[in-house]
Amino acid sequence: xxxxxxxxxxxxxxxxxxxxxxxxxxxxxxxxxxxxxxxxxxxxxxxxxxxxxxxxxxxxxxxxxxxxxxxxxxxxxxxxxxxxxxxxxxxxxxxxxxxxxxxxxxxxxxxxxxxxxxxxxxxxxxxxxxxxxxxxxxxxxxxxxxxxxxxxxxxxxxxxxxxxxxxxxxxxxxxxxxxxxxxxxxxxxxxxxxxxxxxxxxxxxxxxxxxxxxxxxxxxxxxxxxxxxxxxxxxxxxxxxxxxxxxxxxxxxxxxxxxxxxxxxxxxxxxxxxxxxxxxxxxxxxxxxxxxxxxxxxxxxxxxxxxxxxxxxxxxxxxxxxxxxxxxxx
Amino acid sequence: xxxxxxxxxxxxxxxxxxxxxxxxxxxxxxxxxxxxxxxxxxxxxxxxxxxxxxxxxxxxxxxxxxxxxxxxxxxxxxxxxxxxxxxxxxxxxxxxxxxxxxxxxxxxxxxxxxxxxxxxxxxxxxxxxxxxxxxxxxxxxxxxxxxxxxxxxxxxxxxxxxxxxxxxxxxxxxxxxxxxxxxxxxxxxxxxxxxxxxxxxxxxxxxxxxxxxxxxxxxxxxxxxxxxxxxxxxxxxxxxxxxxxxxxxxxxxxxxxxxxxxxxxxxxxxxxxxxxxxxxxxxxxxxxxxxxxxxxxxxxxxxxxxxxxxxxxxxxxxxxxxxxxxxxxxxxxxxxxxxxxxxxxxxxxxxxxxxxxxxxxxxxxxxxxxxxxxxxxxxxxxxxxxxxxxxxxxxxxxxxxxxxxxxxxxxxxxxxxxxxxxxxxxxxxxxxxxxxxxxxxxxxxxxxxxxxxxxxxxxxxxxxxxxxxxxxxxxxxxxxxxxxxxxxxxxxxxxxxxx
Amino acid sequence: xxxxxxxxxxxxxxxxxxxxxxxxxxxxxxxxxxxxxxxxxxxxxxxxxxxxxxxxxxxxxxxxxxxxxxxxxxxxxxxxxxxxxxxxxxxxxxxxxxxxxxxxxxxxxxxxxxxxxxxxxxxxxxxxxxxxxxxxxxxxxxxxxxxxx
Numbered sequence: 013x014x015x016x017x018x019x020x021x022x023x024x025x026x027x028x029x030x031x032x033x034x035x036x037x038x039x040x041x042x043x044x045x046x047x048x049x050x051x052x053x054x055x056x057x058x059x060x061x062x063x064x065x066x067x068x069x070x071x072x073x074x075x076x077x078x079x080x081x082x083x084x085x086x087x088x089x090x091x092x093x094x095x096x097x098x099x100x101x102x103x104x105x106x107x108x109x110x111x112x113x114x115x116x117x118x119x120x121x122x123x124x125x126x127x128x129x130x131x132x133x134x135x136x137x138x139x140x141x142x143x144x145x146x147x148x149x150x151x152x153x154x155x156x157x158x159x160x161x162x163x164x165x166x167x168x169x170x171x172x173x174x175x176x177x178x179x180x181x182x183x184x185x186x187x188x189x190x191x192x193x194x195x196x197x198x199x200x201x202x203x204x205x206x207x208x209x210x211x212x213x214x215x216x217x218x219x220x221x222x223x224x225x226x227x228x229x230x231x232x233x234x235x236x237x238x239x240x241x242x243x244x245x246x247x248x249x250x251x252x253x254x255x256x257x258x259x260x261x262x263x264x265x266x267x268x269x270x271x272x273x274x275x276x277x278x279x280x281x282x283x284x285x286x287x288x289x290x291x292x293x294x295x296x297x298x299x300x301x302x303x304x305x306x307x308x309x310x311x312x313x314x315x316x317x318x319x320x321x322x323x324x325x326x327x328x329x330x331x332x333x334x335x336x337x338x339x340x341x342x
Numbered sequence: 343x344x345x346x347x348x349x350x351x352x353x354x355x356x357x358x359x360x361x362x363x364x365x366x367x368x369x370x371x372x373x374x375x376x377x378x379x380x381x382x383x384x385x386x387x388x389x390x391x392x393x394x395x396x397x398x399x400x401x402x403x404x405x406x407x408x409x410x411x412x413x414x415x416x417x418x419x420x421x422x423x424x425x426x427x428x429x430x431x432x433x434x435x436x437x438x439x440x441x442x443x444x445x446x447x448x449x450x451x452x453x454x455x456x457x458x459x460x461x462x463x464x465x466x467x468x469x470x471x472x473x474x475x476x477x478x479x480x481x482x483x484x485x486x487x488x489x490x491x492x493x494x495x496x497x498x499x500x501x502x503x504x505x506x507x508x509x510x511x512x513x514x515x516x517x518x519x520x521x522x523x524x525x526x527x528x529x530x531x532x533x534x535x536x537x538x539x540x541x542x543x544x545x546x547x548x549x550x551x552x553x554x555x556x557x558x559x560x561x562x563x564x565x566x567x568x569x570x571x572x573x574x575x576x577x578x579x580x581x582x583x584x585x586x587x588x589x590x591x592x593x594x595x596x597x598x599x600x601x602x603x604x605x606x607x608x609x610x611x612x613x614x615x616x617x618x619x620x621x622x623x624x625x626x627x628x629x630x631x632x633x634x635x636x637x638x639x640x641x642x643x644x645x646x647x648x649x650x651x652x653x654x655x656x657x658x659x660x661x662x663x664x665x666x667x668x669x670x671x672x673x674x675x676x677x678x679x680x681x682x683x684x685x686x687x688x689x690x691x692x693x694x695x696x697x698x699x700x701x702x703x704x705x706x707x708x709x710x711x712x713x714x715x716x717x718x719x720x721x722x723x724x725x726x727x728x729x730x731x732x733x734x735x736x737x738x739x740x741x742x743x744x745x746x747x748x749x750x751x752x753x754x755x756x757x758x759x760x761x762x763x764x765x766x767x768x769x770x771x772x773x774x775x776x777x778x779x780x781x782x783x784x785x786x787x788x789x790x791x792x793x794x795x796x797x798x799x800x801x802x803x804x805x806x807x808x809x810x811x812x813x814x815x816x817x818x819x820x821x822x823x824x825x826x827x828x829x830x831x832x833x834x835x836x837x838x839x840x841x
Numbered sequence: 842x843x844x845x846x847x848x849x850x851x852x853x854x855x856x857x858x859x860x861x862x863x864x865x866x867x868x869x870x871x872x873x874x875x876x877x878x879x880x881x882x883x884x885x886x887x888x889x890x891x892x893x894x895x896x897x898x899x900x901x902x903x904x905x906x907x908x909x910x911x912x913x914x915x916x917x918x919x920x921x922x923x924x925x926x927x928x929x930x931x932x933x934x935x936x937x938x939x940x941x942x943x944x945x946x947x948x949x950x951x952x953x954x955x956x957x958x959x960x961x962x963x964x965x966x967x968x969x970x971x972x973x974x975x976x977x978x979x980x981x982x983x984x985x986x987x988x989x990x
Contacts, residue, residue, distance in 0.1 A: 530882045
């Protein structure tokens with residue numbers, strides 16, 4: 013992957029330094045100096061109704077109040093989020109066009125798609141991470157296991173018998189499942205579905221037998237005893253389900269990561285202002301509660317942290333994707 | 343009687359004054375956006391979502407559901423009046439509904455569409471109240487194997503959508519299937535026939551193809567024969583259906599409702615199946631199938647009933663299992679979660695007020711639609727009095743904006759332009775685009791289910807015959823094929839004997 | 842009068858289908874086909890294209906059996922005007938904004954028929970443009986610029 017080297021451009025680097033300072037609370041002066049003169053667009057590269065869309069519609073009005081300009085939410089679905097991301101990558105670099113999406117897709121895109129029309133690491137500038145939503149590992153009631161260890165033992169005894177549902181080839185839960193199977197030395201069939209809802213439906217009906225998927229979509233079925241929850245990613249137990257770490261499973265930081273980015277080469281002061289405002293919005297108790305209802309925790313952070321996360325995720329997931337030979341296009 | 347109790351709980355919620363108000367607002371907004379081609383209920387509901395945060399959950403859901411079925415209703419109006427299908431289901435309404443309008447029976451077509459929808463809505467409400475639990479269990483029995491067989495049945499039935507040669511219809515179904523394969527392959531992630539255009543990677547959008555081939559191609563052809571189109575602008579007679587009309591339409595309504603209620607429950611079936619299959623059924627049952635495509639009243643009544651019944655019973659998986667049947671239901675789940683309500687299998691036990699309130703409000707909403715729209719029919723029809731020289735540029739403009747609005751992309755406008763040219767070519771060579779559109783919608787699903795079934799069964803073809811539901815569906819396919827081919831065989835033999 | 846009269850409708854439809862099928866076969870030539878139990882991404886496109894090719898050849902062959910119906914003559918004016926109207930919308934909507942694009946689209950579409958009266962058409966175009974701006978931008982918040990940006 014010589015094409016997508018991860019060195020940020022120098023302007024971006026400067027921006028990140030300034031933004032990091034902003035994150036440390038030194039933002040008062042540059043933030044006040046930086047004003048928005050036109051309406052701001054938040055591009056959501058998925059259809060309305062998904063987690064990214066709902067987040068954008070939550071944050072939009074608050075951001076509008078903070079910067080004194082209308083904030084328009086624009087859904088630009090297509091090509092696994094790449095169409096919308098490309099729009100933002102090619103927008104004027106003035107911080108008036110924002111991208112809110114599942115940033116895991118940005119980390120996998122360079123490895124999945126060889127003909128990408130933009131470079132997620134070079135053409136986009138991280139503004140702030142927004143939330144993290146944990147994944148639940150669950151099985152259909154017909155699988156005779158009660159714990160994650162039993163599942164691993166069962167998979168070893170019956171290679172290829174389990175069918176692991178995912179939300180699409182190259183989706184974050186597909187890659188998580190592939191890398192988990194590899195690290196545990198087990199095999200299961202990876203069965204792709206069109207989206208997370210179709211995948212959970214298939215496991216509830218028993219068409220597939222295992223799933224790794226967002227907690228909000230999965231836990232109700234666990235509560236209703238149609239699925240057995242074995243482990244959950246992130247740092248805390250939910251509904252008494254042990255964490256991946258406790259269960260001895262690899263990949264405990266897998267899940268949905270949602271973040272806001274803007275066009276690369278946007279002046280650092282603008283990014284700093286946006287980062288500060290979004291950080292404030294994410295501390296709002298109402299927003300925190302709404303995000304918790306979406307099964308997530310708010311994760312505000314400095315642009316540099318976000319950039320580091322994106323860089324390391326791109327490398328790590330890229331390795332898994334190349335090794336497993338997963339392709340987004342030919 | 344549990345059913346009675348449940349409906350009573352529901353009605354007491356739905357008939358609260360403020361919920362009646364929300365229902366009315368919902369159906370009004372829904373009708374208005376449904377009439378505009380292209381702009382569907384999904385972006386509208388997304389747009390209104392933030393406004394519902396401050397509302398009570400029941401009121402919010404009642405309003406959003408109202409937008410949904412109001413839009414279905416408005417879509418039929420556009421299909422009948424100007425032959426522009428804004429969504430999959432209205433393609434079928436175009437076939438005979440617009441023909442009726444051309445014969446000066448637009449008012450009748452609209453009235454029958456409204457009555458069929460209301461009838462289906464009433465029955466579907468009772469179906470949901472009575473049968474939602476067993477139906478949801480049935481829906482879970484449908485795996486990739488059963489869906490595949492169901493779709494094969496749907497495609498074979500599509501042949502009857504057009505009149506004339508079976509070979510021409512079959513070739514259009516195949517062309518639709520091929521167009522449906524454009525985009526990134528779900529099972530392998532490989533791009534197919536995208537020619538490096540990123541906008542093609544999710545496949546061809548249905549709306550630009552349908553609006554190009556139906557609406558725009560028809561406009562071009564209309565402008566070529568000035569004498570004929572004045573028929574549309576003629577005085578419109580017969581707003582209220584006569585007793586004879588109702589008698590002709592009623593059996594179709596009943597059959598459409600039954601078919602729609604059953605197919606709507608299946609979360610993977612797609613909105614296309616109920617109206618298409620109802621049309622196919624009516625044409626098969628008709629004494630004189632040649633009337634279809636020339637303004638047959640059953641061709642409007644059956645599919646409209648099927649569509650509305652299916653739209654309502656598609657709430658069953660959501661309400662009983664917490665499983666969204668389509669993108670719109672997923673949006674509803676989002677709305678519920680914003681209200682702090684965890685959708686899922688337990689929702690019916692924990693939130694009976696909400697669930698039954700929404701169900702009862704659907705019936706109330708359908709009644710409102712009927713009451714509002716019957717008087718409005720006159721107004722809609724008078725739109726046809728606008729001289730055609732002004733009407734058609736307006737349709738062209740609204741098609742352009744509507745197509746753009748689907749995913750905010752100009753690519754879809756170009757696609758519609760191409761499809762308009764192809765649709766015009768089809769009119770010239772005498773083929774009809776309806777089977778193509780069904781192929782386009784069902785093709786990707788057909789392949790997806792087939793490959794998943796094979797993957798899960800380790801490549802064993804016999805699963806399609808060993809699973810009872812699938813085997814039953816395939817038997818129907820075989821019978822239909824035999825019925826279609828036998829006249830040809832018989833004719834062939836007669837010719838052979840004559841020689 | 843022994844000249845072979847081809848059925849032009851079957852001939853054109855057949856040629857169209859053959860061309861589409863050939864194009865699809867060419868576009869998917871590099872995709873792996875796999876086998877029935879484990880189909881590659883190229884399996885379905887190939888099966889469908891070959892079937893379509895078959896139908897195309899069938900119509901071509903059938904056209905030789907003689908004309909059964911004639912094609913109405915093509916009139917270029919409505920065809921070109923309507924297509925151009927859509928094209929001009931696609932070219933101008935994002936650059937010049939909805940207001941101007943709407944006027945241009947309606948005026949161009951109006952050229953499709955001789956019945957159009959220039960003054961009336963102009964007024965109607967302005968009216969529709971205002972209506973579209975109000976409806977799609979103000980009410981439905983369609984993310985399309987109103988004026989050139």
